[in-house]
Amino acid sequence: xxxxxxxGQVIRDARGKGxxxxxxxxxxxxxxxxxxxPYMAYIGMDEYEAGKNVARFLLAKIPQGAKxxxxxxxxxxxxxxxxxxxxxxVLTAERGAxxxxxxxxxxxxxSLSTMRAxxxxxxxxxxxxxxxxxxxxxxxKMIREDKLAGKIAMASFDMDATTIQAIKxxxxxxxVDQQQYLQGFISVVQLYLHxxxxxxPTDYNTGRGLVTKETAATVESLVKQGYR
Amino acid sequence: MRxxxxxxxxxxxxxxxxxxxxxxxxERWRRLLAIRELGVLIALIALIIxxxxxxxxxxxxxxxxxxxxxxxxxxxxxxGVTFLMIAGEFDLSVGSTFAFAGVLLxxxxxxxxxxxxxxxxxxxxxAGVIGLLxxxxxxxxxxxxxxxxxxxxxxxxxxxLAITGGWPISILTASTLLDVLGGRAVYxxxxxxALWLLIVTAVFWxxxxxxxxxxxxxxxxxxxxxxxxxxxxxxxxxxxxxSVAGVLAGTAGFLQFGRMSSMSPVWGDALALEAIAAAVxxxxxxxxxxxxxxxxxxxxxxxxxxxxxxxMVGAPSYWYTAFLGVVIVLAVILNVKLEETFAWRR
Numbered sequence: 001x002x003x004x005x006x007x008g009q010v011i012r013d014a015r016g017k018g019x020x021x022x023x024x025x026x027x028x029x030x031x032x033x034x035x036x037x038p039y040m041a042y043i044g045m046d047e048y049e050a051g052k053n054v055a056r057f058l059l060a061k062i063p064q065g066a067k068x069x070x071x072x073x074x075x076x077x078x079x080x081x082x083x084x085x086x087x088x089x090v091l092t093a094e095r096g097a098x099x100x101x102x103x104x105x106x107x108x109x110x111s112l113s114t115m116r117a118x119x120x121x122x123x124x125x126x127x128x129x130x131x132x133x134x135x136x137x138x139x140x141k142m143i144r145e146d147k148l149a150g151k152i153a154m155a156s157f158d159m160d161a162t163t164i165q166a167i168k169x170x171x172x173x174x175x176v177d178q179q180q181y182l183q184g185f186i187s188v189v190q191l192y193l194h195x196x197x198x199x200x201p202t203d204y205n206t207g208r209g210l211v212t213k214e215t216a217a218t219v220e221s222l223v224k225q226g227y228r
Numbered sequence: 229m230r231x232x233x234x235x236x237x238x239x240x241x242x243x244x245x246x247x248x249x250x251x252x253x254x255e256r257w258r259r260l261l262a263i264r265e266l267g268v269l270i271a272l273i274a275l276i277i278x279x280x281x282x283x284x285x286x287x288x289x290x291x292x293x294x295x296x297x298x299x300x301x302x303x304x305x306x307x308g309v310t311f312l313m314i315a316g317e318f319d320l321s322v323g324s325t326f327a328f329a330g331v332l333l334x335x336x337x338x339x340x341x342x343x344x345x346x347x348x349x350x351x352x353x354x355a356g357v358i359g360l361l362x363x364x365x366x367x368x369x370x371x372x373x374x375x376x377x378x379x380x381x382x383x384x385x386x387x388x389l390a391i392t393g394g395w396p397i398s399i400l401t402a403s404t405l406l407d408v409l410g411g412r413a414v415y416x417x418x419x420x421x422a423l424w425l426l427i428v429t430a431v432f433w434x435x436x437x438x439x440x441x442x443x444x445x446x447x448x449x450x451x452x453x454x455x456x457x458x459x460x461x462x463x464x465x466x467x468x469x470x471s472v473a474g475v476l477a478g479t480a481g482f483l484q485f486g487r488m489s490s491m492s493p494v495w496g497d498a499l500a501l502e503a504i505a506a507a508v509x510x511x512x513x514x515x516x517x518x519x520x521x522x523x524x525x526x527x528x529x530x531x532x533x534x535x536x537x538x539x540m541v542g543a544p545s546y547w548y549t550a551f552l553g554v555v556i557v558l559a560v561i562l563n564v565k566l567e568e569t570f571a572w573r574r
Contacts, residue, residue, distance in 0.1 A: 106495065108484065108492075113295070113297065117536045117540045138488060162398045
């Protein structure tokens, strides 16, 4: 649904002919104002909820009133800003944390030195959130080089080789897994139940999945087998 | 200081400046003011003073190691861009060459297990061919290089995305190749990539300032017809410089790959414009015919200092890019004013 004008009419036509439609992976943008797109349910990650979820997971490592850094690699990106907003709201409400969002750019070298500069100016920072591999790769590099594991708790989004490896080594606490496999599987199940028993498809948030040190190795082998 | 081209362009200002300055300053001042890199040097020193005043932790070796590492990748690519700009052409595709060559190297050594001794020259050669193609298309069709390389910028970026599926390629184990390219720390936060920058700077500084080829480059970007009449092979010079821009963009990509142990097809996105900005801050003319390598490096260091400095003084993060823009414009104004006021320095 990332391009409503391109796909909206096709879905309206399909629904007009009585074909059931569910959306997966990407919802229409929050600021979309065109004609409604009549899909029956959305099965995928809710960016904002996922941000809240990962922030709650890291709460145990974040003391009251702590300083927290969010590395934003693409300011203005609707999905990333929603992730950051979820994190910020939970940490402010639960810990009275001072959450700073830093524009780290997509350039990893700039990203690393801006994060390092931030930590130098704010040595009391207790946690670091990156919003995807483009933020995680330089952040993990920094944690490794400056031996920050144990001093700064880090969490991220999405699964790439570097992030999974860092979780296994204990440099990163967790990463949010969108669970694309679940998106494909649940949508088919829901459409089957609809066809067979007229059960209406319902929204399904797949972004509750977190990969942690306990699950990283298993998830990695399942990725290799093509299940994840 | 060599200038073939822009004398004619700023001739009026020069005449006015001469009237304003009836007596030239004493010899010692003259020599200082004649340094082409003076503008960027003043800007850089001023920034360092301001940032240190606001945040004493700015003035540490750690910070400068980080700034130099950041400036290394930009600087290496910007040297190529400067070399080409002096010859009167642009390359907007350097960021895509950076990504494509980096991704190519990463794929060769990971997926195809090619020896780095073979993979590095091969990927570098490919980067050179990308540059050469830019030159051939530009010269054969007489399309402005601005447009040619705008097209090839999209093409190579797209291909980099296509062959990787958009995901970064990572090396997760210790690797000598990565260490040599940019992984290893020389001292504190100073990376080996800063040494590569030093080598590239020295080579191209010498090439531009100390050889006949350097004279050809200035002549090609200056008065092209005059250069041709004097027997300078204008087209060959341009083709060589387009290829150099490609090779150095690829080299910068390798440095980032070494630094991060990963290479993403989206990296180097802002590189072309930042490289041009570094060159222009350092006193290179957009019209061709004048510029210096050292100025460009100082320009790259200035840009890296601004970003790190603003974070350290606690400026609101989403404002950085705006600040950076203002500083670029101010630095260029300073350059132009120095040029006008001390026109005799040519």
